[in-house]
Amino acid sequence: MSVEFILNGRRASLQAPPDSPLLWALRDEKDLVGVKFGCGAGLCGACTVIIDGQQVRSCVTPVIDVAGKSVTTIEGLNGEVAKAVTEAWIRAQAPQCGYCQPGFVLAATSVIATDPKQTSEQVFSQITNLCRCGTYDAIRLAVGYALSSLQGAESQEKGAAR
Amino acid sequence: MSEGGSTLGRIARRSFLIGAGVVGGGVLVGAGVVAWRLGAIDGYKLPASDGETSFGAWLKLGRDGRVEVAVPHQDMGQGIYALAVMLAAEGLRLPLEAVRATPAPIEARYANPVMLLDGLPFDEAAHGPLKQTAVWTFDKILRVLGMQGTGGSTSTRNISEQIRTAAICMHDMLARAASARFKVPADQLKNVGGAFLTPDGRTATYSELAPDAGKLKPNDIKPPPLARGAYVGRGAPRFDVPLKTYGEAKYGIDTRQPGQLYAAIRHSPRLGGRLDRAVIPAKIAGVRGIVEGKDYVAMVAETFAAALAGLEKAEIVWDDSMASSVSTKDVFAAYRAALDKGVDFKPRWIVDSAGDVVRASGKEIAATYDAPFLAHATMEPMNATAFVTETEAKVWAGHQSASLVQLMAAKAANVPSDKVEVFTPFLGGGFGRRADLDYIVKAVEIAGKFKGTPVQTIWSRAEDIRDDVYRPAAMADISAKVDGDGLPSSFVYRIAVPSVTQQFVARALPSAKGGMMADRTTVDGALFPFYGLPTRSIENFTVDLGIPVGFWRSVGFSLNCHFVECFIDELAAAASTHPLDYRAKLLARAGSYEPAIRAARVLEQMAAFDKANPLPPGKDGAMAGRGYALTASFHSFVGEIADVEIVKGDLKVRRVHAVVDCGFAIDPPNVVAQVRSGINYGLTAALYGRVDFDNGKVVPTNFDTYPLLSLEDAPNISVEIVNTGAALGGVGEIGTPAIAPAVANAVFAATGKRLRSLPLTLGPT
Numbered sequence A: 001m002s003v004e005f006i007l008n009g010r011r012a013s014l015q016a017p018p019d020s021p022l023l024w025a026l027r028d029e030k031d032l033v034g035v036k037f038g039c040g041a042g043l044c045g046a047c048t049v050i051i052d053g054q055q056v057r058s059c060v061t062p063v064i065d066v067a068g069k070s071v072t073t074i075e076g077l078n079g080e081v082a083k084a085v086t087e088a089w090i091r092a093q094a095p096q097c098g099y100c101q102p103g104f105v106l107a108a109t110s111v112i113a114t115d116p117k118q119t120s121e122q123v124f125s126q127i128t129n130l131c132r133c134g135t136y137d138a139i140r141l142a143v144g145y146a147l148s149s150l151q152g153a154e155s156q157e158k159g160a161a162r
Numbered sequence B: 001m002s003e004g005g006s007t008l009g010r011i012a013r014r015s016f017l018i019g020a021g022v023v024g025g026g027v028l029v030g031a032g033v034v035a036w037r038l039g040a041i042d043g044y045k046l047p048a049s050d051g052e053t054s055f056g057a058w059l060k061l062g063r064d065g066r067v068e069v070a071v072p073h074q075d076m077g078q079g080i081y082a083l084a085v086m087l088a089a090e091g092l093r094l095p096l097e098a099v100r101a102t103p104a105p106i107e108a109r110y111a112n113p114v115m116l117l118d119g120l121p122f123d124e125a126a127h128g129p130l131k132q133t134a135v136w137t138f139d140k141i142l143r144v145l146g147m148q149g150t151g152g153s154t155s156t157r158n159i160s161e162q163i164r165t166a167a168i169c170m171h172d173m174l175a176r177a178a179s180a181r182f183k184v185p186a187d188q189l190k191n192v193g194g195a196f197l198t199p200d201g202r203t204a205t206y207s208e209l210a211p212d213a214g215k216l217k218p219n220d221i222k223p224p225p226l227a228r229g230a231y232v233g234r235g236a237p238r239f240d241v242p243l244k245t246y247g248e249a250k251y252g253i254d255t256r257q258p259g260q261l262y263a264a265i266r267h268s269p270r271l272g273g274r275l276d277r278a279v280i281p282a283k284i285a286g287v288r289g290i291v292e293g294k295d296y297v298a299m300v301a302e303t304f305a306a307a308l309a310g311l312e313k314a315e316i317v318w319d320d321s322m323a324s325s326v327s328t329k330d331v332f333a334a335y336r337a338a339l340d341k342g343v344d345f346k347p348r349w350i351v352d353s354a355g356d357v358v359r360a361s362g363k364e365i366a367a368t369y370d371a372p373f374l375a376h377a378t379m380e381p382m383n384a385t386a387f388v389t390e391t392e393a394k395v396w397a398g399h400q401s402a403s404l405v406q407l408m409a410a411k412a413a414n415v416p417s418d419k420v421e422v423f424t425p426f427l428g429g430g431f432g433r434r435a436d437l438d439y440i441v442k443a444v445e446i447a448g449k450f451k452g453t454p455v456q457t458i459w460s461r462a463e464d465i466r467d468d469v470y471r472p473a474a475m476a477d478i479s480a481k482v483d484g485d486g487l488p489s490s491f492v493y494r495i496a497v498p499s500v501t502q503q504f505v506a507r508a509l510p511s512a513k514g515g516m517m518a519d520r521t522t523v524d525g526a527l528f529p530f531y532g533l534p535t536r537s538i539e540n541f542t543v544d545l546g547i548p549v550g551f552w553r554s555v556g557f558s559l560n561c562h563f564v565e566c567f568i569d570e571l572a573a574a575a576s577t578h579p580l581d582y583r584a585k586l587l588a589r590a591g592s593y594e595p596a597i598r599a600a601r602v603l604e605q606m607a608a609f610d611k612a613n614p615l616p617p618g619k620d621g622a623m624a625g626r627g628y629a630l631t632a633s634f635h636s637f638v639g640e641i642a643d644v645e646i647v648k649g650d651l652k653v654r655r656v657h658a659v660v661d662c663g664f665a666i667d668p669p670n671v672v673a674q675v676r677s678g679i680n681y682g683l684t685a686a687l688y689g690r691v692d693f694d695n696g697k698v699v700p701t702n703f704d705t706y707p708l709l710s711l712e713d714a715p716n717i718s719v720e721i722v723n724t725g726a727a728l729g730g731v732g733e734i735g736t737p738a739i740a741p742a743v744a745n746a747v748f749a750a751t752g753k754r755l756r757s758l759p760l761t762l763g764p765t
Helices: A022-029 A080-091 A101-114 A120-124 A136-161 B014-018 B029-040 B080-092 B113-118 B127-144 B155-182 B206-213 B240-245 B304-313 B328-344 B402-413 B438-448 B461-466 B500-508 B557-574 B579-588 B594-612 B668-687 B736-751
Strands: A003-007 A010-014 A048-051 A054-057 A070-072 B059-061 B067-071 B099-103 B195-197 B203-205 B261-267 B274-279 B287-292 B296-301 B315-319 B348-354 B363-371 B383-388 B393-396 B420-423 B455-458 B474-482 B488-497 B536-542 B623-633 B636-647 B650-661 B716-721
Touching: A022 B304, A048 A101, A054 A101, A080 A101, A080 A136, A080 B240, A101 A120, A101 A136, A101 B240, A120 A136, A136 B668, A136 B716, B059 B155, B059 B206, B067 B080, B067 B155, B080 B099, B080 B155, B113 B155, B155 B195, B155 B203, B155 B206, B203 B206, B261 B304, B261 B438, B261 B461, B274 B287, B274 B296, B287 B304, B296 B304, B296 B438, B328 B474, B328 B488, B328 B536, B363 B557, B383 B402, B383 B438, B393 B402, B393 B438, B402 B420, B402 B438, B438 B455, B474 B557, B488 B557, B557 B579, B557 B623, B557 B736, B579 B594, B579 B623, B594 B623, B594 B636, B594 B650, B623 B736, B636 B736, B650 B668, B650 B736, B668 B716, B668 B736
Parallel strands: A003 A070, B067 B099, B261 B455, B393 B420, B488 B536, B650 B716
Antiparallel strands: A003 A010, A048 A054, A048 A070, B059 B067, B195 B203, B261 B296, B274 B315, B287 B296, B348 B536, B363 B474, B383 B393, B383 B455, B474 B488, B623 B636, B636 B650
């Protein structure tokens, strides 16, 4: 029995047992190693993926739960918000060891995409990932950069439309 | 070596704190030995294949025209690869993209003597044990010389001058080759970024010149003193940042080899417990076998999920006949008993002393501090991939010493060490944990049962926390007699703590026999104080109840700086003097002692910040307080100011300002990032960190029971760099030691309560 779903924009299937964690299925079966193992209990967010727009911790998500859904990993992240977030991350030089950063980037992208007009504080409050290097100042800076680039771009577009 | 041959007893104490010329300015006999050994192998050249040209041990020009810089250190977030690229590009006048970093071969040429020399427990007072200690230590140095290692905040200090020298020498060789080719004096050639241009418009690129240049004898050129340049002193974007942002950076756990199997491991729940037997009750899909280790069992399967599922179903019987029954309370009771026994306790080491503390007079102030065991909790849990045959072994893993990996993997695989290949990807955090290589040894043992098949062993978070080598718990009795001005006429510091170095050497190099020694790391942060404490005794009571301890970011500084700086704050309060003013008085009393001068410079900047940024009142009536701490670690000086609020009984750290003197900041933005990192690492410890033991079992199992600082609770941290031009100090760990005392002192300022136990717990208010 296999689970059918959309993975990074393409139809895909997983052979892993339906009750086994999505994290390991993505890493071992699909070789998507940007999805990181940190705690196995949904506590740290290193394994964050985006499922139908929502940030989800893949280490506590059974494979069966993604049937018919759209899963995005760091490898398949694209679009305007993702571009703004990753560029902001690089501008802020956020990563240190970097292991947790794909999870943060996905979490931030998913949160910002729901409403790019949010304040930085609103975005921070929805990111509960953990970083052991303590890159939090740089992450806050990156979120600020991403929001201002998206909000700036949007107001420019409006200006151009007028 | 102008002072070569000086006796050990005459070693100036400041040579250890300042580390002039990195290795003690030549006053150490040991440094001489190390330099001699390094000199004898200095003809080493990086291996070059067809189309590549080697320019010595550090640089070569690749086929694609890019320069490769060899880095003998691991990148665990500190950015040493990016720094090596920056220094090579600067010396070769190339854009950053024209240089890439590669792991250095495992060769004695790339040893890290800085790390070893920093650990020497010398002091000018203890002549008796000194000689014995010196013999022991140099024995270790000679045995491990050639040991590559990343730790002790040494990577920049260890390789920056060597890479700068190599780059300037390679540039000179290329210029001479261009001069010969064009028959134009070198000083008339213009460097146009990767090529030389003659006055009449002829050019030759580095790649074109390399074959000729590589044959030239290098000139003995020294790089100019560190100063602001194209990248140096300004910083440059790290090449690893985009890789890490896009999830393309590969860590040990991302290793994928053809036909690879996966192993899930479980250790004895109790320290010292052994595996009796383990069986798989029935056939489990994907499971390929079970490996019975001495104190662990590993389930090997085609996927990691199958290995985990198999481990859940396995019937495991542990043999607890040798297991420890230690509990946290036993540890602290043993510390208390040792300190109470006082001068009669053995082993007790007076690591630093001056004057007669017994005969000093004044009113006595005394306090006892303690701190718990801590786990490292790197985000990437322990893991290693190994491939073993009858004749060779390969290891893919993050680690902090390639040479030790080679030695220990060879032993575990029963092959000669030159038949072990080590592949080192990025590390998902190190913090000292990956200096201990138990996880690699076990992965090799497990792969050894599946000869010819690569096996990746991954530890669950529970295993990672359960089988750590912990930051030791400690207890310190501190007392001072104070004069009429409230300044100490004596200072006695006694810490009960196990020795990390002793345990580490026993684990890593069991053949390196040596007696007990004073382990400098146990008292780092308390000895050779920059404060004027002319009458003092700094003592270590080595108490070891068998709990494994290891190097944890900033090691002994994480304990001693906390205890000392909280106690200094107590003395300031007793003297009714502002904590900054009190510290200034103590520094002034040290006279022209260089560490005191550097500490005073940092203190001045702290005072300036303090004046310009008064503590904001607590929001909604919350109690607010500001605390200060001043530390020296890894040859750098750091002062921190922490603003806290007590919100409904909860301690919140709102803002931290750090002043840093690391000599010269080669990459200032990264210095800021590292200091912030060190502070947040220390804040986790100050606010939440504790690993308890109950009847030999480790209590916490994951981030719910071993919480880490979150984005929400992380304060805004500003970092101010003071470039004093002193010899380079470390950076990676220096933010950590001052934060716990700054926060504890801020709690006192807010509430009048002294919290003398870590983690800081407010209790009922």
